[in-house]
Amino acid sequence: MEIRRFTEEMEESWLSPFAALSTKSRGRLRPIPQCPVRTVFQRDRDRIIHSKSFRRLKHKTQVFIIPEGDHYRTRLTHTLEVSQIARTISRALRLNEDLTEAIALGHDLGHTPFGHAGESALDEVYSKGFKHNEHSLRVVDVLEGDGGLNLTWEVRDGILNHTGDAVPATLEGQVVKLADRIAYINHDIDDAIRGGVLRLEDLPSHCRELLGDKHGQRINNMVMDVIKNSTGKDRITMSADVKRAMDDLRNFMFERVYIGSEAKKEEEKAKLVVKYLYKYFMEHPEQLPVEYKTDKKARQLERTVVDYIAGMTDRYAIRVYQQLFLPSPWVD
Structure with a gap:
């Protein structure tokens, strides 16, 4: 059996x-x-x-x-x-x-x-x-x-x-x-x-x-x-x-x-991070990860951006935000 x-x-x-x-x-x-x-x-x-x-x-x-x-x-x-x-x-x-x-x-x-x-x-x-x-x-x-x-x-x-x-x-x-x-x-x-x-x-x-x-x-x-x-x-x-x-x-x-x-107390900052990421990827869909770019024909851009951001962890969202919006330190 x-x-x-x-x-x-x-x-x-x-x-x-x-x-x-x-x-x-x-x-x-x-x-x-x-x-x-x-x-x-x-x-x-x-x-x-x-x-x-x-x-x-x-x-x-x-x-x-x-x-x-x-x-x-x-x-x-x-x-x-x-x-x-x-x-x-x-x-x-x-x-x-x-x-x-x-x-x-x-x-x-x-x-x-x-x-x-x-x-x-x-x-x-x-x-x-x-x-x-x-x-x-x-x-x-x-x-x-x-x-x-x-x-x-x-x-x-x-x-x-x-x-x-x-x-x-x-x-x-x-x-x-x-x-x-x-x-x-x-x-x-x-x-x-x-x-x-x-x-x-x-x-x-x-x-x-x-x-x-x-x-x-x-x-x-x-x-x-x-x-x-x-x-x-x-x-x-x-x-x-x-x-x-x-x-x-x-x-x-x-x-x-x-x-x-x-x-x-950090919630408003967190919400701004999410909103800025959403706005950026809606304006720059070519910057989406390759697995999302290759699938964009099957999904509307807005849906794709939401899927990407919703899947992020806290620290990954902050890292992406820093890479996109904050200047990198200059190393001589």
Whole structure:
């Protein structure tokens, strides 16, 4: 018996009736032969991990732009924390952990340099608007590999709908959407306290009383609440009290950290870097890297420039900016 088929049978006998089964996937954009070892969702996870876009996440901003300390989160460590939280919830609910992991690992592949500052800058200059979740789907469908990673419909749906008002079609996607929020609220609090932007005592007292004072306590209480309130149901949810506390923490972080704080003081500079790069390459498309120049007939110039800039890491964007706009030192 093929190993893959054994795994598929295990899914069918063990997973919840609400779980997405590998054998019931709606398929890929382009059909491919089955792997004898891995299920379709396991292959998607592997394709994402081995992609260049995934590796670049280690040098993309989470909250602090180009932090000097070694312990601040990056977009990659955020992704790994989302994956861990989502897998814990999915395993407890007997959902498809492989699908959950694939969605979690791919959900932010389309994030820009400088995090949401870069996303905001591209959204302002690109005529069609820019949203990182939509670009994440473009990365896996078009930009990565030889014409995209050709992922399954379920993973693509989870990536596209991990943020905003849309609800993912699978419970696994819904788990990732909630795990993303649980992860970033808590690790951004941790980073803000480490950076001296917040003190623990600043957090709303009712949130601390309900969820706990420590990083691990808050995550554990949120995760346990999701598991308790989603068991045996066809949707992923929280209790009203815990959801209210989580939303209050999120609003608090917008007021004290995400907008106008010491952690964000470099954001306007970062946005200018992105906008200047966009303007320059729109006016000088011959300066695009060769892989983008050779493809310009297949894509509109504006789309090509956005693809190039969105794929940059923080430090690469700064290096290109310096090369284009700052004079090089004279060496005698």
